[in-house]
Amino acid sequence: MVKDHRRGIAAGIAAGALWGLIFLAPELAPGFAPMQLSAGRYLAYGIIAAVLVAPSWNALRQRLGRAEWRALVWLGLAGNIVYYVLLAAAVQSGGVAMASLVIGLAPIAVTLAGSRDRHAVPLRRLAPSLALSAAGLACIGWDALSAPGTGSLPGLLCALGALVSWTLYVVGNSRVLARITTVSAREWSLLTGVVTGIEALVLAVPAFLLADGMHDSAAWWKFVGIVGAVAMLCSVLGNALWNHASRALPLALAGQMIVFETLFGLLYGFLWEGRWPTMSESAAMVLLTGGVVCCAAAHAPGKPGRGAMLLKVAP
Structure with missing residues (x-):
């Protein structure tokens, strides 16, 4: 139990380190629209996932019912397609710091959502953690939004939409994984990738055929390299690590692990901008x-936890 707990925390930290890279991708490809970045990333995710899952595809299909396939469809949309379109738009409109700030509210939202789940501790015991997280995010917000030339209303609205989409994904994915025992965390990540890749095909039509702007071959190769790297590191590896953490940890604690996405996103942003963090x-x-x-x-x-405490006082 203790070993699983520690491994879950380690997996959550590692997932955050990989997910933090997504805040840099829009800055590395500023000439491409958010829909193009999302479609490219998830087409790559789908292709890589399909190759990796192919040897066990027939066995996996037999272990999943209609409910699981429906879950994969909406999780792929909420946690991947919709989330990344909104996030990329937020970064390009309002900057990395503002987007990191708003997405950084996800740990609080998920922790509150998971406070009544099984194995959850009483909310009063989470109050110090939530207070520290809120204070930390307030510091980021003050620094990011008070700086001249940062932030915008469209960027803020996109970031808030991304926050809602991401929170729905984290809560829903954790609860589905708790219910399903027939597939591993890695297999569920790959299945999510296959379904998301199919969904990305629909997004790719307006993203690439109807978009304005022309790019030379060098820009396209750079774009392919960026979305391919993000797909492999953030989606394939990051999602598999996150699924492991979601299974090993209570939802309220798993929600706090999302803080590391914000922390690493800020760290990568400082390195990209070539500066030290402010006070x-x-x-x-x-x-x-x-x-x-x-x-x-x-x-x-x-x-x-809550359940154990109730049993303790029960006659």
Whole structure:
């Protein structure tokens, strides 16, 4: 139990380190529209996933029912297609810091959503963690939105839409994985990739055929390299690690692991911009990390959750 708990936390941190790269992709390909970045990434994800899952495809199909396939369809849309279109638009309109700030609210939203799930601890024990996370995000927000020339209303609205879409995915994916025991975390990630790749085919038509602007061959090869790398690192590897964390950890604690996406996204942004973090950004990173530590301590194995406490007082 303790070993699974620690491995789940390690997997969540590793997933966040990989997911943090998605904030850089729109900056690396500024001439491409958000729909093109999303379609390209998930077409690549679908192709890679199809190749990797092909040897076990027939066996996997027999282990899934209609409910699981429906879940894969809406999870692919919410957590991949819709989320990344909105995120890329937010980054290009409002900048990396503003997008990181808003998406950074996801840990709080997911933790609150998971506070009544099985193995959840009482919400009052999560209060210190949530307070630290909120304070950290406030520091990022103050620094990002007070700087001249940063942020925009369309970018903010896109970031809020991405937050809603991402929260729905994290909560829904965790609950589906808790119910399904016939596939591994890696297999579920690959199946999600195959379904998302099919959905991306529909998005690719307006994204590439109806979009304005021309690019030379060098720009297209750079685009292919960027979306391919993001698909492999963030989608294939990152999602598999996240699925492992989702199975090993209570939803409220897994939600806090999303903080590392924000932390690593900020770190990569500092490296890209060639600067050190400001005082506010440094304070934010310390506070966000403290929030995760407090949440992990509240969920430490051996501490009674809500269900165990009720059993303790039951006659």
